[in-house]
Amino acid sequence: MDLKALFAQNRKFICETELAAETIHRQYAPGDIKAHAVIGTVDLPTGRIRVGDPLSYLCAERFSPVLERTVKPGSYPVEIAVISTAFDGPRICSSRIKFSDEEAVRYELALPTHETAVFQASDGDAPGFAVDAGMMAFSDEQTAHEYALWLDKWHSAHPDANHYDDYFAELFAGSYEAAPTLQRSGGDFIEWQVPDTGSRIVMNATGFGDGLYQIFWGLDKNGDICELVVPLIEGSDLEAANEEYLSVWDGIEACIVTNHVAEGGGIGYMCRYETEDNSYNGWIFYGFDEDSAYWDDGKNFTLYSTHGLAERFPNIIPLLHSPAGTAYFGEEDGTFTLDDRE
Numbered sequence: 001m002d003l004k005a006l007f008a009q010n011r012k013f014i015c016e017t018e019l020a021a022e023t024i025h026r027q028y029a030p031g032d033i034k035a036h037a038v039i040g041t042v043d044l045p046t047g048r049i050r051v052g053d054p055l056s057y058l059c060a061e062r063f064s065p066v067l068e069r070t071v072k073p074g075s076y077p078v079e080i081a082v083i084s085t086a087f088d089g090p091r092i093c094s095s096r097i098k099f100s101d102e103e104a105v106r107y108e109l110a111l112p113t114h115e116t117a118v119f120q121a122s123d124g125d126a127p128g129f130a131v132d133a134g135m136m137a138f139s140d141e142q143t144a145h146e147y148a149l150w151l152d153k154w155h156s157a158h159p160d161a162n163h164y165d166d167y168f169a170e171l172f173a174g175s176y177e178a179a180p181t182l183q184r185s186g187g188d189f190i191e192w193q194v195p196d197t198g199s200r201i202v203m204n205a206t207g208f209g210d211g212l213y214q215i216f217w218g219l220d221k222n223g224d225i226c227e228l229v230v231p232l233i234e235g236s237d238l239e240a241a242n243e244e245y246l247s248v249w250d251g252i253e254a255c256i257v258t259n260h261v262a263e264g265g266g267i268g269y270m271c272r273y274e275t276e277d278n279s280y281n282g283w284i285f286y287g288f289d290e291d292s293a294y295w296d297d298g299k300n301f302t303l304y305s306t307h308g309l310a311e312r313f314p315n316i317i318p319l320l321h322s323p324a325g326t327a328y329f330g331e332e333d334g335t336f337t338l339d340d341r342e
Contacts, residue, residue, distance in 0.1 A: 003088070006241055007208045013234040014207070017127060019107040019216045027081035027093045027235045033242060034235070035090075036081045037182055040191025040202040042097060047073040048141040049097075049228065050116075051215055054203045055133035055164050058144055059151045063130040065112030066141045069217065071099060071225060078138055078202040080189065082182050083235055085242040086250070087307070089184055093238065095204050096218070096229035097138055104218025104226055118212070127214060133164070134209040136230060143199040150196050168192075207232030249306045249320050252281040257304040258294070260287030267313055270336070271327035281306060282324055288332070 028036045049071065052064020076097050084090040109127055112118070117125035129136070139147070151163060158166065172187025183189060189204035206213060218227035261267060268288040275282040280303060286295070294300050310317050315334050319326075327339040 006237065009237060010208055010233055011211060013237070014211050014213050014231065015128075016231075017109050017214055019109075019214075019229075019231060021104055021106055021218075023231065023234070023236075024081075024094060024096075024104065024107070024218070024229055027083075028079075031083075031239075033084050033239065034081070035084070035182060036079060037179070038077045038079050039182075039189045039204060040078050041075050041200055042078050042138045042140070042191075042202045043075050043143060043200045044071060044140045045073055045199065046140055046142050047071045050139045050141045050144040051230065052129050052137060052139075052144070053131045053133050053135055053206075054137035054139075054147075054201065055135050055168070057130060057132065058137055058139060059148050059163075061144060061148050063118050064116070064144065065118060065127075065129055065215075066116040067215070067228075068111045068113050069225070071228075075200070078191075078204075080182070080204055081235070083233070083238045083242075084181070085238060085245065087242065087245045090182055090188070091207060091233055091238065092183075092188060092205050093207065093233040093235045094229055094231050095136065095138070096227045098227050100220065100224070100226045102220035102222075102224070102226040104229075105221050106219050107216040107229070108219060110215040110217050110228065126212075128212045129215065130212055131206045131210045134206055135203055136206045136213065136232075137201050137203040138228070139201045140199065143194060143197070143201055146194045146197045146199055147201065150194050206230075245307065248310050248317055251306075252278060253306055254280045254303045255283040255285065255306045255309065256280050256301050257285040257309065258287045258290060259300050259302060260290065261285050261309075262302050262304055266332060266334070267316070267330040267336075269327065269329055269339075270316065270319070271339070272322060272324050274324040279303070283320070285309065288330075 047070040049067045052058035057063040080095050081093045082090050083093050119126035171190050175190050176187035191202050193200050216229050217225055220226040265287040267285050269286040273282045328336040330336050
């Protein structure tokens with residue numbers, strides 16, 4: 001699985017200024033590797049919403065637009081859609097504020113006020129918000145200002161500290177402990193209260209990380225605002241990548257290879273053993289020009305990623321599901337032939 005290609009493809013997705021309702025509906029629909037959950041409540045005392053990276057920009061009140069349209073002041077749930085792949089674990093695909101139980105039937109781009117647009121130009125302001133620390137947050141404009149004031153005081157009291165490493169990291173780690181199936185180790189989301197005021201902000205990881213993300217109003221069948229959503233990852237791309245990954249190998253990831261193979265050498269022989277040891281899947285791959293003395297030394301073997309090996313040697317892919325007791329000779333040109341010796 002080429003994660004770099006997947007990340008590059010997703011860069012285009014997060015920049016799109018049109019959003020089909022089906023894209024979001026599909027993310028929140030039931031599925032074997034899909035989940036969704038409410039991760040907190042955001043307080044909107046003025047109804048003026050500010051969206052931004054809480055670790056880099058929201059706390060500085062820049063590159064974090066205040067939306068032109070407003071909502072009824074109140075407190076609203078924030079929900080995420082998560083897809084957990086075999087190759088990358090859980091990733092947040094979208095985050096949204098729900099203003100009602102109605103379903104969005106269409107989406108409109110959420111435009112910023114001119115003064116708070118990320119980029120201002122004579123021919124129009126750029127929509128969206130910038131991410132530099134892999135995080136986003138929903139906040140009220142007033143709460144964002146309260147956060148900025150509090151953070152200034154915190155840094156004055158901790159001049160040599162980092163507000164993520166020395167403050168927020170522990171909160172995110174606690175979130176992971178409470179809901180490990182929905183987020184990566186270290187934590188991907190929190191509901192946080194400004195200590196001075198108690199106003200709540202909801203923070204979550206932004207899909208594959210940094211970039212310029214777009215924001216959309218979800219409108220129900222009556223044309224009323226029912227949600228505000230930030231698409232983070234195209235879920236169908238992630239699901240397709242997971243299927244591709246599992247089609248290569250869907251068992252225990254670790255195999256055993258000789259050090260020669262691990263260090264870049266070719267495969268001279270491969271065989272699969274019956275094993276009840278869950279530390280590896282039974283496959284052992286040997287290099288060329290190795291003898292019994294080399295094999296008798298356990299230090300000459302190491303655990304290795306089966307998918308990583310398949311990426312290096314695509315010809316082993318159709319052989320990987322061979323039953324225990326099967327073996328193949330490898331050739332210098334990368335081809336394999338069955339060892340049919342009794």
